[in-house]
Amino acid sequence: MTRPGAADVRAWAELLRVPALLTVPGDTIAGAAAVSARPTPRALLAIGSSLCLYEAGMALNDWADRDEDAAERPHRPLPSGRVRPAAAFTAACALTAAGLALAGRAGRPALSVAAPLAATVWAYDLGLKRTWAGPVAMAAARGLDLLLGAAATAGRFRPALAPALLLGTHTLAVTTVSRGETRGGSALPPLAALAATGVLTRLLTQGRTPLSGALAASYLATAARPYLHASLNPSPPLTQRAVGGGIRATIPLQAALSARSGAPVAALLTVALAPLAGRLARKVSVT
16 A cells, blocks of 8 residues: 555656656756856756746646646546645745746846746746647747756856757647647647657757767657657547657757757766656656
């Protein structure tokens, strides 16, 4: 019989989608690599800030969707009663405050990026995700997260704009596909995501190092097959697998961006998170 404490931990792990959390540090690392800066203590603060803001978004997402989940996904922590809605909302507020505080400790440039990032997360969860602007807002959040790493590390982020755009494009594709994960729907979103993945892979491999090429190939291999399956049969199970594949592909994409910026050690540190994320994903759903 499962101990109550263990059950509580699992419920919060599901609420916060812990395996997906491992896709976050690579944003900061890629941002630091883009400004040709070595990791500093401020970069570690930026990673902490990113983790807090990401998990704030996860908690707030389920709080905002609790009525919809009660009908479509009653097994989720809030509709099943394993986590109270008030507790989820309180966690979202506390994590947001912690994320902004850590960014503030990293310096004014970092806070200037973290503040709009937090605002974007809240705007997405509380309304934008149900509109056409939802995927765009999510893409903007990922891009800002990468810029946070650059701003915290070097006090500037202009050189990181191109990597942020590539990461945002990937996120836009995944988020668009995720809109059909409970009901299924059109084959167009996963097909478009597959095409976007191919274009991104091409851009990552143009005139770069063998390492960036290998990581780009890993990115393509992780995302392409589930997108293809979902485009052939856009049922809820295959669409959910496509979303999961897209989320997992974020890590090799971040690593490829770091390698593309001339930071092979940062790239290898990032991609090392992928096996752990895969193991955790077998225990706790990332969607």
